[in-house]
Amino acid sequence: MGVIDRFGRLLDGIDKAFAAASGVCMFAIMLVVVADVALRYLFNSPLAWSYDVISLYLMVGMFFFGVSDTLRGHGHVAIDVVQKRMSPAGRHAGESIGYALTTLVAAVIAVQAYGRLTESWAADEVMAGAYSWPTWLAMAPVVAGAAMLTVRAAFRTVGHALSVLTREPLIELPPLSETAVSATEDGV
Amino acid sequence: MVTLTGVSLLFALLAIGTPVAFAMAAAGATGLAMIGGPAMVLGILKTAPFSVANSYEIITVPMFILMAEFVILSGVADDLFRAAAAWVGRVPGGLAMATALAGAGFGAISGSSTAAAATLSSTSIPAMLKQGYEPRLAGGVVAISGTLAMMIPPSIALVLYGIIADVSIGALLIAGIVPGLLVTVTIMLTVFVLVRLDPTRAPAGRAHSLREKVASLSVAGPMLVLFMAVTGSIYLGLATPTEAAGIGAFGAFLLAARARRLSRDGVARALTHAVHATCMILMIILGASIFGYFFTLTQTTQALVAWVGALDAPPWAIMALILFGYVILGCFMDQIAILILTVPVVLPVVVALGYDPVWFGVIVVLTAEVGMVTPPMGLNVFVVARYTRRPLAEIFEGVMPHVVAHALLIALMTALPQIILWLPSTMNM
Numbered sequence: 145m146g147v148i149d150r151f152g153r154l155l156d157g158i159d160k161a162f163a164a165a166s167g168v169c170m171f172a173i174m175l176v177v178v179a180d181v182a183l184r185y186l187f188n189s190p191l192a193w194s195y196d197v198i199s200l201y202l203m204v205g206m207f208f209f210g211v212s213d214t215l216r217g218h219g220h221v222a223i224d225v226v227q228k229r230m231s232p233a234g235r236h237a238g239e240s241i242g243y244a245l246t247t248l249v250a251a252v253i254a255v256q257a258y259g260r261l262t263e264s265w266a267a268d269e270v271m272a273g274a275y276s277w278p279t280w281l282a283m284a285p286v287v288a289g290a291a292m293l294t295v296r297a298a299f300r301t302v303g304h305a306l307s308v309l310t311r312e313p314l315i316e317l318p319p320l321s322e323t324a325v326s327a328t329e330d331g332v
Numbered sequence: 333m334v335t336l337t338g339v340s341l342l343f344a345l346l347a348i349g350t351p352v353a354f355a356m357a358a359a360g361a362t363g364l365a366m367i368g369g370p371a372m373v374l375g376i377l378k379t380a381p382f383s384v385a386n387s388y389e390i391i392t393v394p395m396f397i398l399m400a401e402f403v404i405l406s407g408v409a410d411d412l413f414r415a416a417a418a419w420v421g422r423v424p425g426g427l428a429m430a431t432a433l434a435g436a437g438f439g440a441i442s443g444s445s446t447a448a449a450a451t452l453s454s455t456s457i458p459a460m461l462k463q464g465y466e467p468r469l470a471g472g473v474v475a476i477s478g479t480l481a482m483m484i485p486p487s488i489a490l491v492l493y494g495i496i497a498d499v500s501i502g503a504l505l506i507a508g509i510v511p512g513l514l515v516t517v518t519i520m521l522t523v524f525v526l527v528r529l530d531p532t533r534a535p536a537g538r539a540h541s542l543r544e545k546v547a548s549l550s551v552a553g554p555m556l557v558l559f560m561a562v563t564g565s566i567y568l569g570l571a572t573p574t575e576a577a578g579i580g581a582f583g584a585f586l587l588a589a590r591a592r593r594l595s596r597d598g599v600a601r602a603l604t605h606a607v608h609a610t611c612m613i614l615m616i617i618l619g620a621s622i623f624g625y626f627f628t629l630t631q632t633t634q635a636l637v638a639w640v641g642a643l644d645a646p647p648w649a650i651m652a653l654i655l656f657g658y659v660i661l662g663c664f665m666d667q668i669a670i671l672i673l674t675v676p677v678v679l680p681v682v683v684a685l686g687y688d689p690v691w692f693g694v695i696v697v698l699t700a701e702v703g704m705v706t707p708p709m710g711l712n713v714f715v716v717a718r719y720t721r722r723p724l725a726e727i728f729e730g731v732m733p734h735v736v737a738h739a740l741l742i743a744l745m746t747a748l749p750q751i752i753l754w755l756p757s758t759m760n761m
Contacts, residue, residue, distance in 0.1 A: 167603035170398060170610070173391055174585070177578025181571065199388040206394065207385040207614045210607040219608040220351035220615055221666040225708055227349045235349065242350025245358035249377070249622075252361075256378035286382055297354075318349065 148303055148314050155296055159213040162292060166210030169202045176202070192274040200271060200282045208289025212296045218318045228320055233308055235317050240304035247297040254290035257283055335630040338363030342623065352669040353612070356619030363626035376625050384618045388574060390495060394610040395577035396486045399562075400442035401602035402584030404451065406591045408554050412437045413455040415548035421537040425527035427463060428473040428534060431456040432519040435477030437552075439484035439512060440559045441584070443491070444609075445704055449478025449712040453719035466533040469526060471722055472730025475712040476519055476738075479701035482667075484512035485563045486580060489700060491573065492613065492668065493693040496675045501573040502566045503756040504693050509563070510755050511694055514741060515701070522737040554590075558583045569760035613668055620672045633677050640681050647685040651746060654678060655699050662703020666711075670703070671696065690756060691749045695742065702738050705731045 176194050184190035214220055227235055261283035263269075270276035303315030342359035346352065364373045384390075403409055416430035416437070423429070431452055438448045452474045460470040482489045485505035494501035527534045540548075562580040565571040571579065588594050627633065640650060661670050675696070682692045704712045707728050717724045745751050 163604060163607055164600075166607045166611075167600065170394055170603055170607055174395060174398060174578050174581045177391070177395070177575060178582045181575050181579060195388055198391060199386055203387065203391060204382065204385040206607065207611060208381075210611040211615055214608045214611040214615070215351075217608055219612050220353055221612060221669060222349050222351045223346050223665055223709070224349060225664045226347045238348030238350075242345055242348055242354065242358075245345070246350070246354040249354070249357045249361050252374065252377045253381050256374060257381065260378060260382075282386070283382065290381065 146314075148306070151299065152303075152315070155292075155299060156216060158292060159216045159296070162209040162289070163213035166206050166213070169206035169209065173198055173202045173206065196271060196273050196275065196277050200277055201285075204282055205285040208285040211289050212292040215293065215296055222318065224318075224320050232313065232317065233311065236304040236307040236313075236315075239317065240301050240308065243297045243301040243304065247294055247301055250290050250294040250297055254287060254294050257286040257290055261287055334363060334366050335627075335632055337366065338623075338626055338630070351615075352666060352673075353615035353619035356616070356623040356673070360619070360623030360626040364622070364629070367626065367629050376622060380621050380625070381618055384614060384621060389501075390614070392491045392501060392574050392577040393488060393495075393613055394606060395574070395581045396443045396488050396491060397609045398602070398606040399486065399577065399581040399584045400444040400447050400481075400488075401606045402581060402588050403438075403442045403558075404447055405593050405598050405602050406584060406588035407593055408551065408587055408591065409434075409438050409441070409451050410455055411548075411551040412555075413452065413459070415551045417456075417459065417537070418540040418545050418548040422539045424531060424536045425469075425523040425534040426537050427456065427460045427465065428469060428523040428527075429520045431460070431473050432477045432480070432516050432523070435474075435480040435519075436484060436512065436516040437555060439481035439487075440563070441486075441555055441580075442481055443486040443488040445479050445482045445489075445701075446711055446715050448481040449475060449715040450719060452477055453716050457716070457720050460534075463537055464535045466730075467720075467722055468726050468730035469523075469533050470730070471713075471716050471720060471727035472732070472734060473519065473523060475705045475710070475716045475727055475731045476701075476734040478712045478715070479704045480512060480515060480519075482697055482701055482704070483508045483515060483694070485509060485566070486577065487697065489667065489671065489697045490693060491577075492671055493675060493696065494573075496617075496672055497679050497689055497693065499689045499693060503690050503759065505563065505573060506567050506759055507690050507694050507752050507756045508697070511698060511741075511745060511752055514745075514751070515698070515738070518737050518741050519734060522733050526733055554587050558587065567759055613672075616669055616672050620676075623673075624676055627677070633680055636677065637680050637684050641684055647687070648746065650685060651682070651687065654682065655695065655742065655746075658696060658699040659702055659706070662700060662709070663706055664709050665703075666709070667700040667703055670700065688749060688753060691745075691752050694752045695745060698738070698742055698745070702735055702742075706735060 176198055180191045180194040261280050264279040269279040271279055307314045338359050341362055342355055345355035345358060361373050364376060413430060413434040416433035417427055420426045420429045435448055435452055438451060457470050457474055485508050487508050490504040490508055491501055494504045561583050562576045566573055566576050683689060704710060713727045716727050
């Protein structure tokens, strides 16, 4: 097995673990909302913490822990009208350029989020409300998710670039819309 | 010049296959760097990502998506078509009409158009083909009936529009009911006309006894409960759309439990699908928000509103042009991406023309339905083609009469906005 394959599998493993965490957050959102509504209507005592916990931690965790795994599964929609008319080498080149820019943006997001995390940790920042929720904890999924997105996008940048140079498909191209609906099966 | 560079970069990235969300983020960040230097990009990339997810209202999107996944897992939608067929299957084209009814029923408990097309494909197409239906007619009616889920509440598309346009999500969801029913009737009428023109397209089916008909209604019970828990509670003002979405997801989860379909793998798969769909949407919102900062700074929207305001054309003509633009965009872009990308720019123009934002939301989703079935990006047609292993061109052909009927319906609702706005005006808010 080549280095690219081995690294790819390592990334897949981390992404799947992150996605599981994301799924747990989603399921928890559902349970908290239902408990909140039930307690409000049946016992007139809603959960004072549900709003903050959902918007500050669960929703942020669900998005950032899941964003890289979505990329792994080609779940981020792309327009492939032009791609259908391109050679495989041309497609690899296009993917490499697009992911190079994505890597840059995701890296800046990760670094900036890390900056915010350390700042709020140092200042012991909390979200004002019924309870004092630490802000740094909310930034942790942003840092982890954006970092993972950066690594995955960088992996694709290099993989596609090497595929162009070696003229061998070292990394798979995203499925085109007429041959597969993998990206859209989850669609809306 | 800066605007042109940013927009050109966006289109270039989209053309080479960069996912829409990342193309918007990269083009937006580049444009921001050109306007305000690196400090501006760093500042926005520091706050925007967290702000997108750090919202309570947005949980409506993942909860409705999760609800759709649990509805599929529960299998309650599988019997919808059989129930509808028992009632209308006997008339010529009856099974095709039953498909439209089943699409509306599925739409009432799920907001996912592709999921609806997939479910209908697996149940109604085999039945229609077995009875000697023309494959083109069968594929076409399934593809268009799947789009009903986009309009009939719970509708993920309308929720997204509400979030982007800052319009009451409750009012939007309720506003989707009447147009959704009208689309259902339109599909049935189109089938009626098609079969009238050429009766060999759809041989009449067998009659069902009253006992069979009544027995088929057993599927309606859990569906009605779920529909009332979500849409009913929003209409009556008992729950906010976010609460209703959470309850809907939990209700669908209980339905799956009742049907003994809650395996660990099944739940994990439903959650993974829902996570992927949600992250795809949220990432597009994030990309669009970065691009939006850039676009706002260029003041293009204001210039556009001023330019349209100065045009010496009647509002309906401008509206027709806007909707035509949506149909064209729908031919090569994902509907959700179109919504998120265009609504912030187009809505101010529409409001300046004197149109109601709730009305516009429904009309845009109605237009998006057309985009779901027109080539080359007709997602529902891909789904039907994959499930039935029939050629794409055949299904695109079969759906064309429905596209024409849809266009007439859009014209009617543009001429008479009250069709859309009446029901939300009676709501308990």
